[in-house]
Amino acid sequence: MNIPDSTEYIDIANGLAEKVAGRVEEIDEGRRIPADLAAEMADAGLFRLLVPKSLGGGEVPHPELLEIVRIFARVDASTAWCVNQNNITATDSVRMPVETAREIWGDQRAAITNGPPSRDTIAVPTKNGYRVTGHWDFSSGSSHGTWLVARGPVEGRPGEIRTSLVPKVDVPMVDTWDVNGLRGTASLSFDLDDHFVPENHTYVDSMATYEDGPLYVTPKVPMYSIGFAALAVELARACLDDAIGVATKKSQHGVSSPMIDRPTVHRQIGKNEVTLRAADSYLRSTASKMWDAAVNRGEVELAIRAEIRMASTYAIRQAVKVVDAAYEICGAGAIFKRNAVQRRYQDIHVIVQQFQGRPTNFETAGRYYLGLDTIGSL
Template sequence: MAIAQKTFSDYLDDAKEMASEVSKVTDRIERERMIPPEITNQMKDRGLFRLLMPRSLDGAELDHPSFLRLVFEFGKADASVGWCFNQNNVFATNSTRLPEKASREIWTDWRNVVTNGPPTRDTLATPVDGGYRLTGRWNFSSGSPHATWLAALTPIKDSNPSEIRVLLIPKNKATMIDTWDVHGLRGTGSHGFEVNDLFVPGHLSYNQSDTPREPGSLYKINTTLFFCSGFATVALGAARTALDAAVEMSTSKIPTNAPGQVTLRDMGTVQRQIGQAEAIWGAARAYLHENHSRLWESANKDQPIPTADRIGVRLASTHAIRQAAEVVDIAYNLIGSTAIFASSPVQRRFRDIHVITQQVQGQMYHYDTAGQFFLGMEPQGSI
């Protein structure tokens, strides 16, 4: 089905179907540290990496609240898949900042996916006739196994004032570096890459502050808020699965030395913890939804998005990530030694969620940024 003919209902069906397939191969995703090609190729062919791209580039230009519903489906199935789904779709919004020639060169092929990662300190692009000579190394490139293009954020040599640009390079022109030996989100394949004196044509670059060509509501919101709200949704999905698994296990597990040999389900302390976890999860999700809805409403108006709305999503996203981790911790502690085995769905979400909290969007200093705003100060963080 052509992407222009697909409705949100079609995409939701696609996401649920693909999430079901993902659930069957989670052990493989964990072991191989990547999403299997037969999964990512189906996602590409269904347009599931083009959801936030403009219709002018054969994208879905799906409204962001609907997009987050799809993120949640993948986040429940496997946090690594949800992470890459969000990361790769959000980055594709930059197709509106690149020159149109470059965007069509990259994204005309539905199987092309771009990933990015933060640079190390020694990256540099030197201006030359027709483009740049690029040298450097970049890490944490989520989805790099299924990506076909890489985005390299880099300073431009001798620029005045100092300029930072993003240069797009085909993956086959870079050296991939296997760095992703981690305990959680293993399936994201967030490896590093490096290039040495590689020529990059000038049209394959842009400044992150460039104004998008497209007028749609999606392109009034900066990628930081897309990243944080999407990753928060992944965290909530992982926490939902962990808590549901703990509830299911509680109906059959009889703890060693439990008085009366009762199941976990019949113990008052377990009942209390489940109630608390549900309240924590529900409150975090509602707070994120409330603030994200306000942001989206503002994006649909013909005016700049208020700082208060951007702060709201920034705060709610980090808070959702931290609260999701608390929910997973409750589930982990509740089921005892069952949680320590690799086969446990709770154990995997425990590792995944404690990688998500360490990523920039889950960091505690975002509370500082929000606090500065509420105290009448100029917010110092990224919003």
């Protein structure tokens, strides 16, 4: 199989993003990436970008994945969200038993989807495997996913969190995804009830990896955070560009001067350009530190992970402010579903409600800088 290099993947993403742009209403209304479009993305390798080449993946450097996420975010946040989440989850291909990884990624259209477990989730050890019971939400990309990731504690093994891999065809999805933003992510739920999972379809994150490249020494949590923050920044960029376009052409009812001639509009645009560029600059520099550490030192130290948590949360929350300002500038026309600003407004307000956008993340980072135990994930 001919595997593109990272530069070719950027070109592929640009081409497919054009197709996504022409189908954003279909994605939003259908609450999923259309099957034919998802299949084309899978065939192009866009759901195996971080899978090692030894398993037929792209193994692209993380900065290239971020650029691909940004490319899709400029046209549709839901598609970008799936690209980020599905690919980072796929780095577990080097933690699971190699025969299982080959089973999964031997399918060119493979994609694994994950979500957080409910409190009552449990895996009970049994002969040759586990009996898994529980409920999982937010399984983004479930419409095109082929395997489900079910994480949870193990009975009788305090502190152990084990991941079980279950073919999606074996599990009925539960459609709880009745939301206003990120509608196209198909972030459905699923239940397992005393479901048998073979031992070789399970693993724990602490298992030794059989690949030691920089992608596989980088923890998933900071990679998720940076990717979703990059998505938020690009969404806000598109929204602000839309607002600038409106301001150059529009006059508001009851106001004598065109918007382009009003100092208040000048100030709004200028302040929000600074806000967005500053947040993006901090995010990019922190992402660069993370990758440099992984490449040159073979680990991402806690200090860098704390900074990633701050930079990602800050970028997401600043992006919300920029989108809100752009929405205001666009006026009454922004309230209609046909307006891209309305969709982006809904998307960003779903993004900020997720774990990566919570203001309590600053507390986690603050505790680190005060020399205290961190409460929360870095």
